[in-house]
Amino acid sequence: MGRIWKVGDNINTDLIIPGRYNVTTDHAQLAKYCLYEAYPEFSQGVQPGDILMGGHNFGCGSSREHAPTAILANHVKVVIARSFARIFYRNAVNIGLPVLVCEEAVLNSEDGHQLEVDLTSGQISNITTGKKFQSEPLDPFVARIVAAGGIINYIEANNGQLIY
Amino acid sequence: MGTLAEEIFSYRLGRPVVAGDTVVVDVDHVMSHDTTTPLAIKAFRKLTQQNNGRVFDQKRAHIVFDHIIPAATIQAATLHREVRDFAREQEIPILQEGICHQVMPEKGFVLPGSIIVGADSHSCTYGAFGAFGTGMGSTDIGVAYATGRSWFRVPETINVHITGELPPGVFAKDISLEIVRRLGVDGANYRALEYTGEVIENFSMSERMTFSNMAIEMGGKAGLIAADATTQAWLRGRTDKDYPLLRAHNPHYEQIIEIDVSHMKPLVACPPDVNIVHPAEEVEDIKIDQVFLGTCTNGRLDDLEIAANILRGRTISPDLRMVVIPASREIYLEAMRRGYLEIFAAAGASVGTPGCGPCIGRHFGVLAPGERAMTTMNRNFTGRMGDPTAEIYLGSPATVAATALTGHITDPRSVLFTENLV
Ligand code: SF4
Numbered sequence A: 001m002g003r004i005w006k007v008g009d010n011i012n013t014d015l016i017i018p019g020r021y022n023v024t025t026d027h028a029q030l031a032k033y034c035l036y037e038a039y040p041e042f043s044q045g046v047q048p049g050d051i052l053m054g055g056h057n058f059g060c061g062s063s064r065e066h067a068p069t070a071i072l073a074n075h076v077k078v079v080i081a082r083s084f085a086r087i088f089y090r091n092a093v094n095i096g097l098p099v100l101v102c103e104e105a106v107l108n109s110e111d112g113h114q115l116e117v118d119l120t121s122g123q124i125s126n127i128t129t130g131k132k133f134q135s136e137p138l139d140p141f142v143a144r145i146v147a148a149g150g151i152i153n154y155i156e157a158n159n160g161q162l163i164y
Numbered sequence B: 001m002g003t004l005a006e007e008i009f010s011y012r013l014g015r016p017v018v019a020g021d022t023v024v025v026d027v028d029h030v031m032s033h034d035t036t037t038p039l040a041i042k043a044f045r046k047l048t049q050q051n052n053g054r055v056f057d058q059k060r061a062h063i064v065f066d067h068i069i070p071a072a073t074i075q076a077a078t079l080h081r082e083v084r085d086f087a088r089e090q091e092i093p094i095l096q097e098g099i100c101h102q103v104m105p106e107k108g109f110v111l112p113g114s115i116i117v118g119a120d121s122h123s124c125t126y127g128a129f130g131a132f133g134t135g136m137g138s139t140d141i142g143v144a145y146a147t148g149r150s151w152f153r154v155p156e157t158i159n160v161h162i163t164g165e166l167p168p169g170v171f172a173k174d175i176s177l178e179i180v181r182r183l184g185v186d187g188a189n190y191r192a193l194e195y196t197g198e199v200i201e202n203f204s205m206s207e208r209m210t211f212s213n214m215a216i217e218m219g220g221k222a223g224l225i226a227a228d229a230t231t232q233a234w235l236r237g238r239t240d241k242d243y244p245l246l247r248a249h250n251p252h253y254e255q256i257i258e259i260d261v262s263h264m265k266p267l268v269a270c271p272p273d274v275n276i277v278h279p280a281e282e283v284e285d286i287k288i289d290q291v292f293l294g295t296c297t298n299g300r301l302d303d304l305e306i307a308a309n310i311l312r313g314r315t316i317s318p319d320l321r322m323v324v325i326p327a328s329r330e331i332y333l334e335a336m337r338r339g340y341l342e343i344f345a346a347a348g349a350s351v352g353t354p355g356c357g358p359c360i361g362r363h364f365g366v367l368a369p370g371e372r373a374m375t376t377m378n379r380n381f382t383g384r385m386g387d388p389t390a391e392i393y394l395g396s397p398a399t400v401a402a403t404a405l406t407g408h409i410t411d412p413r414s415v416l417f418t419e420n421l422v
Helices: A027-032 A038-046 A066-071 A086-095 A105-106 A140-148 A151-157 B004-013 B036-047 B074-090 B100-106 B123-130 B140-146 B174-182 B197-201 B203-217 B229-235 B299-312 B329-337 B340-347 B397-406 B412-418
Strands: A002-006 A052-053 A080-083 A097-101 A115-116 A125-127 A132-134 B023-025 B031-032 B061-064 B117-118 B131-133 B147-155 B157-163 B192-196 B222-224 B255-260 B267-269 B277-279 B290-293 B321-324 B372-375 B393-394
Touching: A027 A066, A052 A105, A052 B157, A080 A105, A086 A097, A086 A140, A086 A151, A086 B140, A151 B140, A151 B203, A151 B299, B004 B023, B004 B117, B004 B131, B004 B157, B004 B192, B004 B222, B004 B412, B023 B197, B031 B036, B031 B100, B031 B140, B036 B074, B036 B123, B036 B140, B061 B074, B061 B100, B061 B174, B100 B140, B100 B203, B117 B140, B123 B131, B123 B203, B131 B222, B140 B147, B174 B203, B174 B255, B174 B267, B174 B277, B192 B203, B203 B222, B203 B229, B203 B299, B222 B290, B290 B299, B290 B397, B299 B329, B299 B340, B299 B397, B299 B412, B321 B340, B329 B340, B372 B397, B397 B412
Parallel strands: A002 A052, A052 A080, A080 A097, B031 B061, B031 B117, B117 B131, B157 B192, B157 B255, B192 B222, B290 B321, B290 B372, B372 B393
Antiparallel strands: A002 A115, A115 A125, A125 A132, B023 B147, B267 B277, B267 B393
16 A cells, blocks of 8 residues: 555656756666655655556657656656656566556545555556546556566566567 | 558568558668667667567667757767777668668668658658558667667558649748648648658658658658659669569558648748748748758758758848758758758758757757747757757748748748749
């Protein structure tokens, strides 16, 4: 169970990790400046296991992998959004940050609510309101990468080969 | 059977695939540049034990130095050295003769029907050659360097069909801006764009590249144009490899956008988003501090020629400065032979060495707070060329050259018609 941190539509990679702060690959630094200017209360209050919830087109903008890395570095359990920008979604899957698309959960949950998420089944339960939602199923291949914890682990588990 | 994207993936896999299928394929080429390579190396290193520490194929792995070249700061130089060490270790030559998206085709790496991944969002430029080129993050590129493979979800396709007769003063860039205006900045998210129609067929490779380059400004995964005789002619002498001329067969497009260019006017994209597009004649009162002609969108020979014809024998407005950067060494040398560079220098422009130049605001012409630039770039994001309060306007090389003469945004038709340049 984790707290929902709810953000708006079109949260771009510059808002997630401003260009001034991404000249590093240090996770602690990236964690600190995640959503630093747009949602300062997030970077101060987020706890391991919390849930980040976005609207449409979450993660649009550049191909910088610092963005999902900064979220993962805060030990966020999962990002749930109405839709994701393509390169962000892919980068998140690759580095092992769980991402789910669930329109209903976003429309029926508020910032501060408590959420239970089963990453295997995609079942989402809003503990605060008692409502349950089902996220869109993952593509089977994407699900395998997610289950492995990212693409590097997935390849290592397949003897260094990227196979379907 | 299918869209060009489906045809390319089906050809590669030897079995029919359709939009929505997820596939793992061997890629033809992998590219990263001076600023994205360091992170890709990190991902690559994690996989080295399984791959003997070597890239999958030295002839198909490419590192291009273009974003901060020559190095502008000690930090950049140090980063470059790190990448040079990696390239030396892996025996990959570093290409430092222009912008990655221009140099890759010039070297004959971008062939019709091929699949190319690049650690740069404008890798969609390769679509102009009927190649599936797409931009990815550094882990993906590190994985591709190690394994030679990548995974894809075969995208749905939006067809942009362009017909009509191009009016004087209107160029490929203006049409590209019109497409972004219609589709919006996420109108092609997860999708491929496929450009068809007589206007595209009659366009040169350079003009086609302008279209494909800007696919990502709508979130597009690729910006595809079927290869034809124009493509073959351009590639002659650059490759001795065979390649297929794939095209769509009975395609199912998710959406079709029809554009008749016959009554179009020169356009300008205003900050801070590429879809805020107005006719140039309606924004002429905007004063400009710097004009920039160059980039992977519009830094090619025909772009320089258009601007040189406008600037020949003239001088730029004393109220602004002008930066010209040919997209590659090949273009630079030819522009020199033809006298274009002399025209620019005589007009008062700073002519730079091939590369990205001020496109990402790191060197060679950054903007002060509140300043405005009129450029041939593809993006006008806040802060991209320097201070976050500076503004970036986008237009064709003709609009940029006309603006250089007056000091404010200028519809190029006023210059082109009075001078009989068209
Ligand atoms: S010219 Fe600009 S858009 Fe093109 S690759 Fe360089 S920085 Fe990117």
